Amino acid sequence: MLSTKPIVFAIAASLATTGVAAQGQCPKWERGALYPWQPDAVQAGDKFAWLQLDVDKTGYPFRCTVLKHNYPDPEQAFWVCKNYRERWRAPAAAVADPTDRVFKRLALIASYDRVAAERKARRAWFKDHPDERPGCYPERVRPDRLDW
Numbered sequence: 001m002l003s004t005k006p007i008v009f010a011i012a013a014s015l016a017t018t019g020v021a022a023q024g025q026c027p028k029w030e031r032g033a034l035y036p037w038q039p040d041a042v043q044a045g046d047k048f049a050w051l052q053l054d055v056d057k058t059g060y061p062f063r064c065t066v067l068k069h070n071y072p073d074p075e076q077a078f079w080v081c082k083n084y085r086e087r088w089r090a091p092a093a094a095v096a097d098p099t100d101r102v103f104k105r106l107a108l109i110a111s112y113d114r115v116a117a118e119r120k121a122r123r124a125w126f127k128d129h130p131d132e133r134p135g136c137y138p139e140r141v142r143p144d145r146l147d148w
């Protein structure tokens with residue numbers, strides 16, 4: 001005679017994971033994209049590079065061009081571009097999209113003043129959005145390296 005305990009356990013575990021998954025889903029973010037509380041304007045003291053990324057249909061960048069930057073060493077713009085080519089991915093193309101697409105992205109190394117203002121804005125944003133979880137929005141380590 002078969003025991004019903006494993007079946008009941010499997011059903012209970014399935015229902016529990018479904019509830020946890022529905023509650024714990026985080027919004028999907030593009031690597032390197034700004035969080036809702038972050039301003040998109042370059043501020044005094046920030047180091048930045050505007051990049052143009054040529055992307056294939058799978059979202060893989062096959063070419064990166066530095067359009068404008070304010071790095072003290074021009075070689076740094078090359079390394080930022082290299083990082084985007086290796087780590088960043090665009091969304092895959094839809095059926096109606098062209099095979100090769102072009103994306104423009106801002107690579108930003110924040111100044112100390114900007115970091116302090118963003119930390120303050122982060123706290124205020126979570127206070128205004130109690131339904132959001134801080135775990136879904138990890139603190140950035142080095143945005144120029146696309147680390148999270």
